[in-house]
Amino acid sequence: MSAEKLQTCLWLVQRISASVLAVAVAVHLITIIAAVQGGLTAAEIIARVGGNGAWAAFYGVFVVAAAVHAPIGVRTVLQEMTPLPNFFVNALSALFGIGLLIMGLDAVSILYRLGGG
Amino acid sequence: MQGTLSVSVWRGGEAGSFQSYEVPRRGNQTVLDVVTYVQRKLDGSLSYRFACRVGMCGSCAMMVNGRPRWTCRTRVSRVASSGKLTIAPLRNLPVIKDLTVDMTDFFDKWAKAGGVFKPTATRAEDFAAIRPTDSKRRHADAGIECIGCGICYAACDVVAWKPGYLGPAALNRAWTLVNDTRDGNGAARLRAVAGDDGCLACHSQQGCQEHCPKHLNPTAAIAGLKRAVAVAALKGRL
Numbered sequence: 175m176s177a178e179k180l181q182t183c184l185w186l187v188q189r190i191s192a193s194v195l196a197v198a199v200a201v202h203l204i205t206i207i208a209a210v211q212g213g214l215t216a217a218e219i220i221a222r223v224g225g226n227g228a229w230a231a232f233y234g235v236f237v238v239a240a241a242v243h244a245p246i247g248v249r250t251v252l253q254e255m256t257p258l259p260n261f262f263v264n265a266l267s268a269l270f271g272i273g274l275l276i277m278g279l280d281a282v283s284i285l286y287r288l289g290g291g
Numbered sequence: 292m293q294g295t296l297s298v299s300v301w302r303g304g305e306a307g308s309f310q311s312y313e314v315p316r317r318g319n320q321t322v323l324d325v326v327t328y329v330q331r332k333l334d335g336s337l338s339y340r341f342a343c344r345v346g347m348c349g350s351c352a353m354m355v356n357g358r359p360r361w362t363c364r365t366r367v368s369r370v371a372s373s374g375k376l377t378i379a380p381l382r383n384l385p386v387i388k389d390l391t392v393d394m395t396d397f398f399d400k401w402a403k404a405g406g407v408f409k410p411t412a413t414r415a416e417d418f419a420a421i422r423p424t425d426s427k428r429r430h431a432d433a434g435i436e437c438i439g440c441g442i443c444y445a446a447c448d449v450v451a452w453k454p455g456y457l458g459p460a461a462l463n464r465a466w467t468l469v470n471d472t473r474d475g476n477g478a479a480r481l482r483a484v485a486g487d488d489g490c491l492a493c494h495s496q497q498g499c500q501e502h503c504p505k506h507l508n509p510t511a512a513i514a515g516l517k518r519a520v521a522v523a524a525l526k527g528r529l
Binding site for chain 2: 175176178179181182183185250253254255274
């Protein structure tokens with residue numbers, strides 16, 4: 175794949191993941207506002223979301239979209255604001271994305287298991 | 292019009308400094324008139340560029356009170372109500388001396404962006420008939436009046452952050468050719484403007500549109516290129 179095609183694909187993927195995030199963030203915020211009644215506590219969140227396959231799938235998609243979207247943006251910021259060579263910029267951005275993915279999916283998995291799933 | 296203007300003019304190269312001059316105010320005086328007065332009456336060693344003095348050639352662009360402007364068509368009364376003017380060389384371009392910048396990068400990027408028309412017809416063929424109302428022709432017409440002054444390039448923060456970025460003028464030129472149905476270099480041009488240093492780097496801040504003296508909208512042209520590049524990538528033509 176040519177560099178131009180790869181960079182265009184990254185740009186497209188960032189926009190597609192942004193549209194997924196727009197829906198996911200809206201659902202996430204509306205749910206928090208509607209569902210929180212007795213204060214935002216870990217117990218309430220686990221009782222509501224934990225062990226629920228649908229919520230685990232929703233937050234799984236949320237995490238994947240964020241882990242794809244954010245590193246592409248970080249790559250642009252590093253290119254524009256630092257003198258780092260492209261190899262390091264790409265490597266740092268990829269590591270950042272992998273970190274987000276691992277931590278995010280781990281959190282979703284723990285929440286699911288804590289609720290008895 | 293009475294009184295004097297307090298004018299600070301950049302002198303020297305990249306490591307120069309501002310020097311102050313007092314210039315008499317005149318009715319309908321332009322910023323170029325002020326610079327010319329300094330050079331003809333106060334300091335003959337001042338370097339600057341101009342040619343047509345009527346907003347056609349695009350050679351007299353400078354930073355005026357921090358904003359890029361065509362100085363031949365900028366009235367002093369519009370930009371120096373306090374009686375002070377600061378005149379500097381165009382931003383984002385290397386300074387040669389005083390108010391003269393090296394435009395090499397700026398014009399090289401037009402070539403890099405595929406800014407050269409490649410005809411598909413020969414001299415033996417008749418003129419191409421293109422309706423003025425054709426949607427592609429309208430897109431081309433919207434950007435065709437660029438005079439290559441470099442003001443959009445000086446106004447663009449992405450150029451400042453990313454020196455390899457092709458810039459608004461070169462990309463605007465590419466968009467006019469993408470919409471020219473007589474041109475035969477479409478695929479190569481889209482490859483030239485795709486990628487990190489091309490249209491995808493634009494943040495749509497619209498500094499180019501805000502400052503363009505011809506009231507063109509390079510941001511819209513770049514948005515058109517982004518769509519064309521994305522479609523080409525999805526169809527495997529990039």
